[in-house]
Amino acid sequence: MSTTNPNLAALFLNFSRLRLFDRYWPRLKECVAQLTDEQIWWRPNDASNSIGNLILHLNGNVGQWLVASFNKDEDKRNRPAEFAAKEGATVAELIARLGATLDAAAAVLDRLTVDELLAPYEIQGYHVHGLDAVYQVVEHFGLHYGQIVYITKLLTARDLDFYKELKKTGRAPAHHQSPKVSDSGPIYCVRPLMAAAPSPRAEFPADRP
Numbered sequence: 001m002s003t004t005n006p007n008l009a010a011l012f013l014n015f016s017r018l019r020l021f022d023r024y025w026p027r028l029k030e031c032v033a034q035l036t037d038e039q040i041w042w043r044p045n046d047a048s049n050s051i052g053n054l055i056l057h058l059n060g061n062v063g064q065w066l067v068a069s070f071n072k073d074e075d076k077r078n079r080p081a082e083f084a085a086k087e088g089a090t091v092a093e094l095i096a097r098l099g100a101t102l103d104a105a106a107a108v109l110d111r112l113t114v115d116e117l118l119a120p121y122e123i124q125g126y127h128v129h130g131l132d133a134v135y136q137v138v139e140h141f142g143l144h145y146g147q148i149v150y151i152t153k154l155l156t157a158r159d160l161d162f163y164k165e166l167k168k169t170g171r172a173p174a175h176h177q178s179p180k181v182s183d184s185g186p187i188y189c190v191r192p193l194m195a196a197a198p199s200p201r202a203e204f205p206a207d208r209p
Helices: 006-032 051-071 079-084 091-111 114-118 130-156
Strands: 120-123 126-129
Touching: 006 051, 006 091, 006 114, 006 130, 051 079, 051 091, 051 120, 051 130, 114 130, 120 130, 126 130
Parallel strands: none
Antiparallel strands: 120 126
């Protein structure tokens, strides 16, 4: 399959949207809706982060890697401040802030082209391709969303029941399964993307934050 295959690019972007906006984000909101403003800033120890810190961190990462980079906006992120905060914003304020950033990110993902996915960028001092940036955001969001789920369970002692469809057989019913892909591309409707010439492989350290 060509590296410029528009179906492949559309499938990648569609799955990225599904993970960010249909899975991680709704479940994150469901977690914090159960917590008080005091609980949102609880830390188990000084070496760990609160849910408040993690939400600020996700907001900074999505804004920097998806929104500012592809929109060519000024990068105003202050990463140290995301972890230094110990109180201040309420649950509602944190969710509103991250929600606005995710809305902007959704608009970016809806209009990205193959050219942009293959183009080189410098983000946070790292030299990457556009595809790397999208993948990094989805991976990074999933990592910290999982931490938020774990802290929520610690504080509430409740099963959040996010995978109830797997409890009976360990397999998802047909209506929960991901769309299948045929040799000619995904069987659901995706927006075709313009092809572009591949660019040289970018430097992408494994420990990017």
